[in-house]
Amino acid sequence: MRVKRKNKKSNFSTPEEFLENPSVKKAINNSGIDINEGNAPPPLAGNYLTDGRVIDASYLLNALINAPINSEIGLYNQTASGKISFREDVSDFTVSGIGGYITGNNGKFTIYIESKQNGSEAGLPNDLSLNVILLMSGTKLSNGDLSAVKGISIISEVNTSNTDYDDIEGNWWMWNADFYLQNGL
Numbered sequence: 001m002r003v004k005r006k007n008k009k010s011n012f013s014t015p016e017e018f019l020e021n022p023s024v025k026k027a028i029n030n031s032g033i034d035i036n037e038g039n040a041p042p043p044l045a046g047n048y049l050t051d052g053r054v055i056d057a058s059y060l061l062n063a064l065i066n067a068p069i070n071s072e073i074g075l076y077n078q079t080a081s082g083k084i085s086f087r088e089d090v091s092d093f094t095v096s097g098i099g100g101y102i103t104g105n106n107g108k109f110t111i112y113i114e115s116k117q118n119g120s121e122a123g124l125p126n127d128l129s130l131n132v133i134l135l136m137s138g139t140k141l142s143n144g145d146l147s148a149v150k151g152i153s154i155i156s157e158v159n160t161s162n163t164d165y166d167d168i169e170g171n172w173w174m175w176n177a178d179f180y181l182q183n184g185l
Helices: 015-020 022-031 059-064
Strands: 046-057 072-076 085-090 093-105 108-118 128-140 146-160 172-184
Touching: 015 022, 015 093, 015 108, 022 128, 022 146, 022 172, 046 059, 046 146, 059 172, 085 108
Parallel strands: none
Antiparallel strands: 046 072, 046 172, 072 085, 085 093, 093 108, 108 128, 128 146, 146 172
């Protein structure tokens, strides 16, 4: 018998577990991001350059609104069973995703990624580690680009002894971006 952890904050093993997390549920409801369900998502493996902006955020992170979203995204190891791997290169650091899943149909997709970010390797204070959930939904175009991708990053878990960060769990920021395919994998 499988025992569910109440209010699971990390180490998700299905898209449903991501969506059951209270911080994720609240952020989805507050932001209005679409979730594309289904078991026939388009193949997305490749490297993409992004061009977009933060369009909304929870109260504590609203200073991020209008910040540019310019990075290189790598999507790879997509499987027929709905798994996908993720990497994002931003300025001087790289963020990788674990427990990646993809759902969707008819060219539309939603990717569910969990990213554990620690200290200075992710541009954070050394005594801080975060678990960030990334959901991103969009449409694959016939040329391989991803159009009108909407994403939301949600802080689902915070580990630190620094009380300055006690209230950031559950905060989120949402962005719109176009993804331009550089090369397929």
